[in-house]
Every structure is written in C-alpha cells, then in structure tokens.
Amino acid sequence: MFQKILIANRGEIALRVLRACKELGIQTVVVHSTADADAMHVRLADESVCIGPPPSRDSYLNIHQIVAACEITGADAVHPGYGFLSENAKFADILAAHNITFIGPSGDHIRIMGDKIEAKRTAKRLGIPVVPGSDGAVTDQKEARRIAAEIGYPVIIKASAGGGGRGMKVALTEADLEIALQTASTEAGAAFGDDAVYIEKYLEKPxxxxxxxxxxxxxxxxxxxxxxxxxxxxxxxxxxxxxxxxxxxxxxxxxxxxxxxxxxxxxxxxxxxxxxxxxxxxxxxxxxxxxxxxxxxxxxxxxxxxxxxxxxxxxxxxxxxxxxxxxxxxxxxxxxxxxxxxxxxxxxxxxxxxxxxxxxxxxxxxxxxxxxxxxxxxxxxxxxxxxxxxxxxxxxxxxxxxxxxxxxxxxxxxxxxxxxxxxxxxxxxxxxxxxxxxxxxxxxxxx
Structure with a gap:
C-alpha cells in the first residue's frame, strides 16, 4: 500500500479522496492554487503545497509543479480525481518516469479512449455494441453524404477529441449536412486543437x-x-x-x-x-x-x-x-x-x-x-x-x-x-x- 498520496485536484473530489486516504491510514498531500488556500481539503490534509496562481493552466494543469510537489513531499502516488489531469496520458507517463504511481489506467489506455474514433474501433473489437456511423474521421462532403445516406438521417457530427457537447452538430437532412460538418470541424479545432470529426446515427429519444x-x-x-x-x-x-x-x-x-x-x-x-x-x-x-x-x-x-x-x-x-x-x-x-x-x-x-x-x-x-x-x-x-x-x-x-x-x-x-x-x-x-x-x-x- 502507498505511504503518501498527493491529491491533484480541488473542491469536493479532493476532499472525497482525502477522506478515503485517511480511512486507509495513508498520509495525504494536497496541491492548491492561491485562490484555494482556505479550501476545506487544504485545511484537513497532512501537507499542502501551493502550486501557482488561480488560472488552471498555472496551477492544477501545471504538470511540472505537481511533479515537483511530489518530489518535495515524498509522495509515492497521485490521485487525479476527475477533470484537470485525470485523463491526461502525458501526465500519467511523466509520473511513471519519476517512479510515482498514477492512480488510474496506463497512459496507453487513456490515449486510446481519449480519441473518440479509436475508442469506437476498440469498443467494436472488444464486442461492445456501437452506434452505426463512420469508421474513422470524415474529411470531405462527398464522403459525409455517402455515410449519412447509408446509416440514414438524422445524423450527428462529433469531434474526435471532443467532449462536453463542443464540436457536436446534428444534421436532420442532407441539406443540413454541409454546414453541420463545417461548423463541427471549426469548433473542434478551436476547442481541442484537432478538427477531426466523425459521423454517427442520431438517436432521437435515447x-x-x-x-x-x-x-x-x-x-x-x-x-x-x-x-x-x-x-x-x-x-x-x-x-x-x-x-x-x-x-x-x-x-x-x-x-x-x-x-x-x-x-x-x-x-x-x-x-x-x-x-x-x-x-x-x-x-x-x-x-x-x-x-x-x-x-x-x-x-x-x-x-x-x-x-x-x-x-x-x-x-x-x-x-x-x-x-x-x-x-x-x-x-x-x-x-x-x-x-x-x-x-x-x-x-x-x-x-x-x-x-x-x-x-x-x-x-x-x-x-x-x-x-x-x-x-x-x-x-x-x-x-x-x-x-x-x-x-x-x-x-x-x-x-x-x-x-x-x-x-x-x-x-x-x-x-x-x-x-x-x-x-x-x-x-x-x-x-x-x-x-x-x-x-x-x-x-x-x-x-
């Protein structure tokens, strides 16, 4: 069992993980931004380390600072909670390189499931039922029209690297398809730095x-x-x-x-x-x-x-x-x-x-x-x-x-x-x- 776990998150989930660690007799370290200095999990943790100013990119998303906090405090594992770096394969890989356990899956599994197209391929291979749609990214209107005609309207265009509804557009008819494809791709590029999109059958009352x-x-x-x-x-x-x-x-x-x-x-x-x-x-x-x-x-x-x-x-x-x-x-x-x-x-x-x-x-x-x-x-x-x-x-x-x-x-x-x-x-x-x-x-x- 671990001797000391660093909790790389904030709010209710940081407190939730902290409580579990205490019940297991494991020492806790929390990292926090300057805005969270008075947070409950900071007050209750065995140790705390301020890792930067309020913007997430300068604190809770700052991998270098979190790894440094692990080394300073002697934490042998990191629990990422949800959000922030919890599904960041690079973070999991870097921790492994520093002999710190990431409490989560391997970087390879995070990468596979983080790419919506590859995740769908993997799910299909593993026998999980999938929504009818394109096998990969859709790159042009002609291909999009062919796939949509095969699976039937309405269809939904989704960002390959997306989540939270961004880069997601519904086309009820072929007339809607061109603008839906363009808009979804543009939104995906802006939100995720990857404009790849794919097409699926749109289920109307799921x-x-x-x-x-x-x-x-x-x-x-x-x-x-x-x-x-x-x-x-x-x-x-x-x-x-x-x-x-x-x-x-x-x-x-x-x-x-x-x-x-x-x-x-x-x-x-x-x-x-x-x-x-x-x-x-x-x-x-x-x-x-x-x-x-x-x-x-x-x-x-x-x-x-x-x-x-x-x-x-x-x-x-x-x-x-x-x-x-x-x-x-x-x-x-x-x-x-x-x-x-x-x-x-x-x-x-x-x-x-x-x-x-x-x-x-x-x-x-x-x-x-x-x-x-x-x-x-x-x-x-x-x-x-x-x-x-x-x-x-x-x-x-x-x-x-x-x-x-x-x-x-x-x-x-x-x-x-x-x-x-x-x-x-x-x-x-x-x-x-x-x-x-x-x-x-x-x-x-x-x-």
Whole structure:
C-alpha cells in the first residue's frame, strides 16, 4: 500500500479522496492554487503545497509543479480525481518516469479512449455494441453524404477529441449536412486543437446509460452496475441515478457482462465508465471515461463498496477486492449536482456563502468542500456539492430526496437547488419517464 498520496485536484473530489486516504491510514498531500488556500481539503490534509496562481493552466494543469510537489513531499502516488489531469496520458507517463504511481489506467489506455474514433474501433473489437456511423474521421462532403445516406438521417457530427457537447452538430437532412460538418470541424479545432470529426446515427429519444467498470490490470474485470444520466443540459449531466428506471435485471446483467469482459480483455487497470445511448432495448457505445466519475457515489450507495478505496488498492498492486458474484445491488440512489449557478439561466454565481446547512438523516450523503463563510472563486467549475440520497426503492428514494432538498440551505449565492425542488415534484421524473432531451425541453417551456 502507498505511504503518501498527493491529491491533484480541488473542491469536493479532493476532499472525497482525502477522506478515503485517511480511512486507509495513508498520509495525504494536497496541491492548491492561491485562490484555494482556505479550501476545506487544504485545511484537513497532512501537507499542502501551493502550486501557482488561480488560472488552471498555472496551477492544477501545471504538470511540472505537481511533479515537483511530489518530489518535495515524498509522495509515492497521485490521485487525479476527475477533470484537470485525470485523463491526461502525458501526465500519467511523466509520473511513471519519476517512479510515482498514477492512480488510474496506463497512459496507453487513456490515449486510446481519449480519441473518440479509436475508442469506437476498440469498443467494436472488444464486442461492445456501437452506434452505426463512420469508421474513422470524415474529411470531405462527398464522403459525409455517402455515410449519412447509408446509416440514414438524422445524423450527428462529433469531434474526435471532443467532449462536453463542443464540436457536436446534428444534421436532420442532407441539406443540413454541409454546414453541420463545417461548423463541427471549426469548433473542434478551436476547442481541442484537432478538427477531426466523425459521423454517427442520431438517436432521437435515447437515454444516457453508463456502466461502472474496474480492471485489475492482469486480465480480470468486474462491473458495478449502471447509472442513468439522462437528465442533461447542453450535454452536461445534472441528475444521476442507479439503477436506471429504464432497465430490467436481464438487460443490466447483459450489458454489465459485456463491459466487464471487454475491460478484462483490454488488460485495463483501475476505474472506468463505459457510456451508452440506449433506445428501444439497444445499447450504443459513445465513449469511455478513464477515471472516477462525478456521479460515482450513487454506485457506492447501491453496492456498499467504496470505489476510491478500490482505485487505491488496484493501483498499489493489490488487485480487486471483490469478484463479480460478490457485487450485489441494494435499493435505489439519486445524485443532484448542486452548482453555484442561476437555476434557470445557469449563469455562474460565485461569491461568499454566509450560511451553509446540509440535510441529514438515514440515506442522506452530501459531498462538498463548502462551509459557512467560504468564498466560491470565479475561476473554476461551478460544482459546489453533490446531494446523494439512497432508499430501499425508487419511491422511498424520491421521498427522501424531496425532504433533503427542503432542508438544504445555501445563502449568499444562486444555486441549482430550486431546479431540483421543481424536478422532484414532476410526474415524468417520478415515473422515470425521460430521455436526454427532456430537461432542455422542460426548461424551454418554463421560460
């Protein structure tokens, strides 16, 4: 096991990892920008190192500074959390060159899954069902028209190196295709420094289903069930739950088994999430995230397994602590992402929080680094906390969520709490009857 882990992140995920390390008796080091000097994880860590000014490129994305912090403090491993450098293959390679363990997969696996075209090829080779579309990057209009005609309209153009909805355009007809291709390619080049795009069949009312997987790096893989992340705005997840209200036990076992086998065959090490669009009983691979997800707590709630503990164990060479038959699913869990944003316009709302009170009681968990008097800096992602609720079934879970949302107090700034108070009372949400377009349509009607 590791002696000292450096946590290369901030906010709630840094605190989440720190807690796991403390439970395992591992010393902790956190890095922080000058803007985060008073953050909760900085206060609680055994050691802290300031690595630069607020801009991420000068601090949390500064590989040289983070490696230097490891060497100064004697950290023998780095946990990257999510975001920032968590899916940066170069970072994983550099740490390995300095004999520091990256708590995550190999740089090669990060590279494969970070390229959307290569990820799709790999998924297909491993037996994972994929969305019909181009086999690689599409370079001209004639080729685009041929592929679109073969798979049928509507189609979606996606950035090969993309994410978060950037470099993504829908063409409903052939007349839309030329401008969609040009716009997606231009956006991809500007956002990611790579203008390569590919074409897929556009599914009109799919759900977003993701499967949590783990590999031990030695040919063994397991899955921890699925999460339903269909409530999204601009391709950003807002509300996640496990298990999905749309799947039955047979479908769950089928797609979970496919994913676990694929991870084993790949020789993958650590946590990963294989993401799908699901429509009319069929799963279609869209991407794999080679890191811990924001929404991992709902999986922990229904399995009773600490996924960060598992990450650390696997990275240290200890292998997986469980076999597939040991993983049982108990009840239902929902996570709401509490952001410092206007609940309707989603405009960021940084500032000081004079009063912060979290709900409690059976089945309630809040992951947040916020405290009364804390000042939300304007430089980073607006996520300030996650409310996770667990119940014996979805009905009980929804009832607890309603109560917990009523108890949650965040003063001084605007947050997305009012949105969730609306959603928990909506009939479609109560019935689990929604798809990836539902939330944006709901918000448009409210406006």
């Amino acid at each position: 759900r977003h289903i993701e499967v949590q997987v783990f590999g031990d790096g030695f040919g063994r893989g397991v899955h921890f069930g699925e999460r339903d992340c269909s409530l999204q705005r601009r391709h950003q997840k807002v509300w996640e739950e496990a298990p999905s209200p749309a799947l039955n036990a047979e479908e769950r076992a089928r797609i979970g088994g496919i994913c676990a086998k694929a991870i084993a065959d790949l020789g993958y090490s650590g946590a990963g999430t294989i993401e799908f669009l699901y429509e009319n009983g069929e799963f279609y691979f869209i991407e794999m995230n080679t890191r811990l997800q924001v929404e991992h707590p709902v999986t922990e709630a229904i399995t009773g397994i600490d996924l960060v503990h598992e990450q650390i164990r696997v990275a240290s060479g200890g292998g997986l602590s469980v076999k597939q038959e040991d993983i049982k699913f108990n009840g239902h869990a929902i996570e709401c992402r509490i952001n410092a944003e206007d609940p309707r316009t989603f405009t960021p709302s940084p500032g000081t929080i004079p009063h912060f009170h979290t709900p409690g009681g059976l089945g309630i968990r809040v992951d947040s680094g916020v405290y009364s008097g804390y000042k939300i800096p304007p430089y980073y992602d607006s996520l300030i906390g996650k409310l996770i609720v667990h119940g014996r079934n979805r009905v009980e879970c929804m009832m607890r969520l309603r109560r917990a949302l009523d108890e949650f107090v965040v003063d001084g700034i605007k947050t997305t709490l009012p949105l969730f108070r609306d959603l928990v009372g909506n009939a479609d949400i109560a019935n689990g009857d929604y798809d990836i377009h539902w939330l944006e349509k709901y918000l448009a009607k409210e406006d």
